[in-house]
Amino acid sequence: MSILARIKSFFGMEAKPDKEASQEEVEKVAEEKAKPRIGYIHLSGCTGDGMSLTENYDILAPLLTDMIDIVYGQTLVDLWEMPEMDIALVEGSCCLQDEHSVHELMEVREKAGLVVAFGSCAATGCFTRYSRGGQQAQPNHESFVPIADLVKVDLAIPGCPPSPEIIAKTVVAAINGDMDYLQPMMDLAGYTEACGCDLQTKVVNQALCIGCGTCAMACQTRALSMTNGRPELNENRCIKCGICYTQCPRSWWPAERINQDLGL
Amino acid sequence: MVLGTYKEVVAARSTDKQIQKLAQDGGIVSGLFCYALDEGLIDGAVVAGPTDVMWKPEPMVAMSSDEILAAAGTKYTFSPNVWMLKKAVRQYGLEKVGTVAIPCQSMGIRKMQSYPFGVRHLADKIALMLGIFCMENFPYESLRTFISEKAGVDFDLVEKLDIGKGKFWIKTADQMLTIPLKETHGYEQNGCKVCLDYVCELADVSTGSVGTPDGWSTVFVRTDAGETVFKQAVEAGVIETKSMDDVKPGLGLLEKLATDKKTKAMKVIDERKAMGLPVPFKGSGEKEDPLANV
Known part of the structure; x- marks a missing residue:
């Protein structure tokens, strides 16, 4: 199934244009739609992406309570077994020497309808590209790659961290099925080797x-x-x-x- | 549509004598920024400010009318104003930022506002974007070639640069030198050649000399934000206006120049695509209106 069709089927809606992530629209969406199940997977990142998400103070409460269900995430949900998820936000790159990270990422791909590379570490490797290992606590941890090197990624939201605004816009677009807005994120999923050069x-x-x-x-x-x-x-x-x-x-x-x- | 979407187009000029003297044409950018600063509509504006090197501007945050006026006039080389926007918010603490932009700069700003991937707390602080008509921009060394080599004058003696009536004008205290625009071709930066925007179609208000007599400017009011500021400035008597129907050469010339720029750029875009070179815009076969800025 195409990514477009998958998103639409999750939310049971057709694509429609949407202007802004306004409070009213957020509430309207919250009333009308079945809540998507979101998982937050934390690989090798600094938690900055998640913190940027929480900086959306004005829509965070309705977002978390009415619009989405957080079904999985370290420190967020008391659950060991990874459940089925509609959307998995993956923060951080994946360390090839850390078998737990690799397995977790593979499992995310199986359990999640959409895998989102959330933040530049997951999308491009970002800062972790410079890792060369030789440090405690695991001196052999030296190879960190964007998650798209290992699994198919549907959307990428680069940024170190992504701004609170782009996160709000993306969430609302995803819930509204506004595929036009998400198209650049789909295209950016292929942009994994980034550099200022x-x-x-x-x-x-x-x-x-x-x-x-x-x-x-x-x-x-x-x-x-x-x-x-x-x-x-x-x-x-x-x-x-x-x-x-x-x-x-x-x-x-x-x-x-x-x-x-x-x-x- | 070659002139973009707009609510109103008028001939206009600043009523302030000092601005009239210092400004490039009608003093619309200087006049509107000074007014917006005085009224608290903006806290400051990012403009192309003067440096120690003549005719080599650098972006600066102007916080007063004096600073706005120090930056008046067109420079014809790069001033990466978008770069300074973040500083205006983070280091100067501005909540409502004004900025003057040429079309490519307006595109960088608008893209950032619609897709602020890595740009936090800036998109909603751009309170007023004044756009300038732009056919092309020149590297500083190109400008030096025109002034020092072709016209043979000292940079430091130049009082005003202008483009109009098919010529590049260099004004010193005692003479007016010109270079035919034909001779400037080949010196413009290459990135301009795929640009489809002549009249700054994405600004709140865009302005330039073409279409109106000397000392006046053509003004397009495009967005709601632009309309609010421009109307207030006119009502306050800071800006005076005339109907475009009453001035020469009028909109016809603008339409011609905008169409020329778009037609030429479209050809370059199509050629680049045929060669497999990247270009962010659609080819002529991919869109309904071949001259649309997409």
């Missing part, structure tokens, strides 16, 4: 850079600056999260959505 190879080298500065603005570690109208990467600061290229207006261009959001 993508700006050079995929934008500047391709005669597409216009020197707007969006990449440098978006960089979450200030690894980028603008020199003579072009991004300049400080490799020592780059964590390979992929946000610079993801936000670049010359990587992909969601024209219809922007016009819709602006009322144009």
Whole structure:
């Protein structure tokens, strides 16, 4: 079954456009739809992605109580056996030397309808790409890969962490079956080898850079600056999260959505 | 639709004599930012500010009318204003940010607002985006070629740069030099060649000299936010307007230039796709309106 059909069948609805994640809509959705079962799987990440989720104070209470059921997650649910889930949010990359992580990820793929790489560690490996092992408590833990290297990923939400806003927008779009909004996340599921140097190879080298500065603005570690109208990467600061290229207006261009959001 | 979606288009200029003197054309960007600052509609604005190097701007956060006016006038080279937006919010603590943007910059900002993947607490703080018409942008060294090599004048003597009537104008204290625009071709940055947006279709309000007489600007009011500010500024007497029907050369010239830019860009986009080069926009065969900015 296609990912579109799968999401739609989970929520028993057809795709429809949706403008904003407003309080009213959140409540409306909460009343109308069966609650999707969500699991939160924590691999090698810092919990920053989950914390960013909880920063959606205004919609968090109705989200957790009325809109979704959290059915699995360390510290969230008192359950050892992984249940069937509609959506699994996976935070963190997967350590190849840690058999528990590998098994858990495999099991997630079996038990979850949709697997979401939630945050850049899961999506691109991010910071954990630099791991070279040789440290306590497990000196042989050295190989950390984006989860799409091991299992099929349906959606990726990069960010270190993803902003509270993109999380809210994505949740509401998913529950509303707004597939147009989610399309870029489906496309980004294939973007697993990210680096600040993508700006050079995929934008500047391709005669597409216009020197707007969006990449440098978006960089979450200030690894980028603008020199003579072009991004300049400080490799020592780059964590390979992929946000610079993801936000670049010359990587992909969601024209219809922007016009819709602006009322144009 | 080559001019984008808009609620209203008028000829306009700032009524402030000082702004008229300093501004590029009608002083719409300076006038609206000063007004918005005075009225508390914005806390500050990211503009292309002056640096020690003549005609080489850098983005700066202007918090007062004086700082806005110090940045007045067009620079014709890069000022990555989008870069400074985060600083405006995080380091200057602004809650309502204004910014001036050329079309490509407006696209970076709007994409960030619709898909703020890694950008937290910024999307909803862009209170006013003023867009500038833009045919192309030049690297600083291109600009130096025009001024130092082709026109043969010292950078430091240049008082104003302008593009209009088929020429690149270089004004010093005692002379007005021109280079035919034909001679500037090939010096523009390459990324501009796939750009389908001439009149900053995604700004709240967009403006530029084309379409109106010297000293005036053409103004498109596009979004609700833009309409609110522009209407208030006109009612307050900060901006005066005329109907576009009453001015020369009028909308026809704008439509022609916008169509030219889009047609040329569409051709480049199609050629790139045929070669297998990446391009974020749809090819002419993939969309209903070949000139739409998608």
